[in-house]
Amino acid sequence: MTVHLLGPIQLEEEVERLIEWLATFGKTEKGGVTRLLYSEQWLSAQEALKEKMEECGLAPYFDDVGNLFGRAEGSSPSSKTILTGSHIDTVIEGGKYDGAYGIIAGLLATHYLLKRFGTPKKTIEVVSLCEEEGSRFPLTFWGSGSVTGRRSFKHIQKIVDSKGISFVQAMNECGFGQERFRQPFRNDIQCFIELHIEQGSVLEKKKKSLGIVSDIVGQRRYQVKVVGESNHAGTTPMPCRKDAVAIASELITYLMKQAKQVSDQLRVTVGKIKVEPNVPNVIAGEVVFTIDIRHHEEELLEQFCSTFSRHFKNVSAQYNVDILLNEWLNVKPVKMDQQLLRLSKEIAEEQNLSHEILVSGAGHDSQMFGTYCPTALFFVPSHNGISHSPKEYTAAAHLESGVKFLIHYLYRLAY
């Protein structure tokens, strides 16, 4: 039993210390972290992590987009790499754990294994992926996308940030994108293992220490424009109105009712509404609202979307108004690897670790890796489910238990 083999592990203080240390790169006045791709704070963090990797006995190197790897060469000849880690970038005023925890956990776990058991049979690499959030440039998953070939330099040629600085210029100024480092695309990855904070409150509510992700949801996003007729609130009889707010409210109410009926796992959100002219005593002539729809089964997504589209068409005809539907995002669901999932459950049970199999409602680097190589994604609890905020918090005990789980996991895969 691996549990006896490894013995008791004390990492609580160390994992908290390293989380705080990494959070100093890009720390904000409000106690959050802003570490945008190719910024000064980002580059300092990657360079500091490179040193830390060396201290942990790993051989660090960058690829040409700025992904940082720390390699522990395996003894078995021609072994493929077991890759673990997450992303180093943050949203604006983000928290200390999102992304960072997966890198720190990978570092600590590998360091522990190297110290305790020496050279692994199979090569382990810890990765600090350069970008996932899409917070500086309008492009997500640049790090994992480059490794897996889902992103390439052709995707970034015309992209600029909010200050007008081009993606290419920002990358070059950090020393990347000039063929001074190895090409990012890899064909030697055996599997990808990611540890992340949940960014939801399911684990906390169910009092579980570990989430084992079975699927990452697919997402569809729409913009809906209801074109009514602006008119005087006092002089226009109700039957003569084409009130865009009234119609939009009816559509949103329908969406929510449908969502709750179709599947427990379906998540439908209308987060943004814009009303024209948006004046109390004027009937709205136009309402634009967004729909965010997520589920882990493509078929169900497709069916839900075609059902509500049909309903919207009927409402459009009923009220004789235009309802314009624009799908601007369509990301397919991704399944995590079944064999790795079985191993996860096995280890969690062995370790008496309270765990929950769940679907990830948010996107992660594992989404890019999931269609490229066997991939496993684990969650530790997020206090109150808060993320992308300075209030993001995971208790040290949960952080530690995640790292311990990763130690056992990597041991089983690499030793």
Next chain:
Amino acid sequence: MTVHLLGPIQLEEEVERLIEWLATFGKTEKGGVTRLLYSEQWLSAQEALKEKMEECGLAPYFDDVGNLFGRAEGSSPSSKTILTGSHIDTVIEGGKYDGAYGIIAGLLATHYLLKRFGTPKKTIEVVSLCEEEGSRFPLTFWGSGSVTGRRSFKHIQKIVDSKGISFVQAMNECGFGQERFRQPFRNDIQCFIELHIEQGSVLEKKKKSLGIVSDIVGQRRYQVKVVGESNHAGTTPMPCRKDAVAIASELITYLMKQAKQVSDQLRVTVGKIKVEPNVPNVIAGEVVFTIDIRHHEEELLEQFCSTFSRHFKNVSAQYNVDILLNEWLNVKPVKMDQQLLRLSKEIAEEQNLSHEILVSGAGHDSQMFGTYCPTALFFVPSHNGISHSPKEYTAAAHLESGVKFLIHYLYRLAY
């Protein structure tokens, strides 16, 4: 029969010419009119109208808030005044007809009667009321309110416009508010007769030339705040949500359904919505929306409002969210005078004028006069119901037929 007594009247060109002339004071680049209370344009318009009144054989004078009267003294001793007119101020980028038409019509009608029949038995005054819209300062009905004693100097002491200019300063700079003119409050008004554009499309749709107003609606306005819980759109299961947009949509859908069931005359409008944080992939934590409710029966208004308030409370309990309801406007309905209404119908029938008895869904100066003296309000059609816009338009034939009706009306009251 008065119809024979007066004979054929040709006023189409004259009424159009005067409307265009008055619209030159405050004309905007977009072809609209902006004539705010106590502005340069406003003062020029009142001064020009004063001259025009003299040309029409009326004795003009201002009161101390800037209401302009043109008086045709009656022969009958101690006769009270028959007052007709409307307001001279406009909204920002308003049209040429709103308010202005009632003044022009009063002028033309009185001028015609004086030329044709000489001195009336009873005194007629044409009034250009200084303010109705509330477009410069946060106060409405300043003109009619001052005449009827519903407004006084105590209401304006602390009021400033968007540039920080105080009401008192603006008034003083036009020469008013310094006791140089007569006090505005009157106790010698026999009745008030107002001709106005409909600002709705009922007359046009029903192909009627004249609207005879039976009631002016009461209005209640609310601000509703739904305090939900902002959360991640992907990681928060539907049953765990307190989605302020979903709840607000349900409330609005309920309001609209109820409104249609309760009464044909009830008008309910949600014109303004503000969502926080208003981001596509974040569940809204807060929605603030407005409700505008109008009907001509106070009892029905009261019942509708208490019913929906009760429902909102139930929804608040059902979803365990705060729903805060703030009533910030409560104006009672006003009935037009029954005797004047009978006279209106009689004259319209005599003149073979296609007419409709209707409720005014908008506020007018007649609302102030209606609880102070017998009041009659008439509408001419608004093309497409458009008002408060440079596109406001009433065909010359309708303008003329309104003036003719007013001639007959004033003849019956004053000669």
